[in-house]
Amino acid sequence: MAKGKVDALLGIVFGDEGKGKVVDWFTPQYNIVARFAGGPNAGHTIIFDGKKFVLRSIPSGIFDKGKLNIIGNGCVIAPDLFMGEAKEIEQAGYTLTNRLLISRRAHLILPTHRLLDRAYEAAKGKKAVGTTGKGIGPTYSDKAARIGLRVGDITENFAEKYARLKARHEQILSELHFTDYDIAEEEKQWLEGVEYMKQFQLADTEMVINQALNEGKSVLAEGAQGSLLDIDHGTYPYVSSSSTTIGGVCTGLGIAPNKIGRVFGIFKAYSTRVGAGPFPVELFDETGDRLRDIGHEYGAVTGRNRRCGWIDLVALKYTIMINGVTDLVMMKSDVLDTFDTIKVCVAYRKGDIVTDTMPYDTEGWEAVYEDLPGWKAPIDGLRKKNDFPKAFSNYISYIERALQTPISIISVSPDREATIILKDFTKA
Ligand code: GDP
Ligand code: IMO
Ligand code: MG
Secondary structure (H helix, E strand, O other): OOOOOEEEEEEOOOOOOOHHHHHHHHHHHOOEEEEOOEOOOOOEEEEEOOEEEEEOOOOOOOOOOOOEEEEOOOEEEOHHHHHHHHHHHHHOOOOOOOOEEEEOOOEEOOHHHHHHHHHHHHHHHHHOOOOOOOOHHHHHHHHHOOOOOEHHHHHOOHHHHHHHHHHHHHHHHHHOOOOOOOOHHHHHHHHHHHHHHOOOEEEOHHHHHHHHHHOOOOEEEEOOOOHHHOOOOOOOOOOOOOOOOHHHHHHHHOOOHHHEEEEEEEEEOOEEEOOOOOOOOEOOOHHHHHHHHHHOOEOOOOOOEOEEEOEEHHHHHHHHHHHOOOEEEEEOHHHHOOOOEEEEEEEEEEOOEEEOOOOOOOOOOEEEEEEEEOOOOOOOOOOOHHHOOHHHHHHHHHHHHHHOOOEEEEEOOOOOOOEEEOOOOOOO
């Protein structure tokens, strides 16, 4: 939260690390909260005063009424879903129009992008990525192909531009023999969403952010997805289609690298993954089921079972390096309360090869573990480091030593209040 800087809070595993909770808790300390990547594939859960919200495109700083929130140029936005999300928040008593800015450069997800998402997944068969079906891949593909529609397009000749791109999509769908659909109703909602968006400030948000930084204001960049779903650094091709890592903060908001302040890397005390793709620490046994049950590991967007396993230090070391993480944030430690032994993945093995660095192809590797004793006591009511059971403090120190990075924040329950600061990260 240094003046004139952008701090980033990045999921550094496979997403769903608890970004929404921490961004919401952090917001009072910043002037602006901004999303820089992804779209409604994200589901960020925020719980306070007995209420629960799941945000998809709107930044998690929205519940602090005095703060400006920005959907940056690196994001993709579905007008119909955005409208639903915004209306729900407004109905809960939070006005949005004067404090939510949408970048004119952000790309629009069309209803036909969602169909293409389904069609491409179906065509991949067994190799399907297990996407959220929100049209993310096709929208970023059109952006890269330089044929996409941007938020700024909705104010000029939009019907014509929309019809042109839609026709192109329909042509591809027909080539893929994906013709059994009727989007009339969905399209109606979507066009209504486009009109609804016009009441918001569709802005050159890179100018707004840089001006704020020049005035000494502070910005929190809210990550979406996780580093292992990054289009470049994730477990390709089982990834999302945006830059979820630190470089994405610069391109997705239009800020220079020297404006980046602290980089918070958020992870869970164990691992989860939704969708297909390599996951060396995955547990297929009763222990995996226990982690899922206790951690309520079901997708916030699709309701799918999250795959569960122990913490993966090989992956974390890699993503800490890629992002230049300055502070770690460990979530959901309470989920491990009842385990006798907690395993920690320290290396991967394939045949005779053992490595503790992230391999190019993470498929076919199995995890090598070390065992640590569990603390066997409830920690969700604790708010002070001095009250932690000894085995829990040891777990924290073990991870810090292995990753050579301090754990600055610990979360021990879903509630906003259950967030404990361990280190004074406001000092350099
Ligand atoms: P995000 O996508 O990174 O914002 O994370 P999600 O909201 O998809 O998933 C995180 C889930 O964990 C949500 O259901 C949160 O309410 C919950 N959660 C967050 N922190 C904690 C914690 O410390 N303990 C427990 N038990 N649950 C938590
Ligand atoms: P948050 O922000 C967890 C996963 C999908 C799939 C892959 C590609 O809540 O952490 P996509 O629809 O993006 O093309 O899907 O990425 N995925 C996520 N997994 N949390 C997310 O977001 C995710 N967003 C995408 O399950 O495997
Ligand atoms: Mg999520």
